[in-house]
Amino acid sequence: MSIKNYHHGDLKKQMILKGLELLNEKGTDGFSLRKIAAMCDVSHTAPYKHFKDKHDLINEISNYVISEFDNSIINSLDKSLNPKDLMIEIGKSYIKFMVENSNYLKFLMFNDSLFSAKMVDGDILNSNSKSFNIFKDNAIKMFECYGIEKEEYTLNIITMWSVVQGVSVLVANKNIVLDCDYDILLDKILRNKLKLD
Structure with missing residues (x-):
């Protein structure tokens, strides 16, 4: 035995x-x-x-997934880029992480309290993800560069978040097979949606 x-x-x-x-x-x-x-x-x-018990392990899994995702975004930052190009890089890093770690993507999708935001007085807030706050802070810098009205910030942040999350799910689940790199697609979508050019 x-x-x-x-x-x-x-x-x-x-x-x-x-x-x-x-x-x-x-x-x-x-x-x-x-x-x-x-x-x-x-x-x-x-x-x-x-x-201690299974709940303790589940909590550790949650912390690990969020930490790995946050670190992937933090490590991809190139502060020499202008806010628009940095926003594209953040989006590409988001998608790359989710596509290459589909277990993490699935976990985050079905545990909405882990990676979620809430609207408060027209602002969008998230307290448990460094990466979301990096995403939001850089988005605001980009909006300021392009003279976008403050009243449009939250809607634009939701739009960009929807785009990168949507592309992540589509590519990770192979619902769409691209004839180009997803960073090229993302660049085109964000420029078109946000009228940045």
Whole structure:
């Protein structure tokens, strides 16, 4: 009879990644630390060295996904670019991350409280994602450069967010097969929608 190991490699990270797969496949009702232990080929008690319970692991998965996404946007920033070109780069990084990490995209889509915003007095706010705030702050700089009225800021931010999220889903799910790079498509869409040229 084989004895399963308690540790091998970075077990905590492996459990987060396997937990992400399981959550996307089975949802919270089909999620358990025992199942994660089996997926990681460790003893059913091993997860408790890292997580109090399944809710603790789910919370860690949420934090990990948001952190990975935020870091991908932060690491893509080229502050030497003008606000319009930087906005395009942020959009491209958003789509690239979601397309290359479809498990993350699915998780974020079905956990709307993780990556969501709310309208307050005509402004759009998000408190749990650095990347959203980077996106919004740079959008405002771009609007200022083009003399866009403040009353149009929120609508334009929602439009741009819808575009990058929509293209992400379409490309990641292979609902559309492009005959060009998505960064070229995104550039054209944003310029057309926002009348930037």
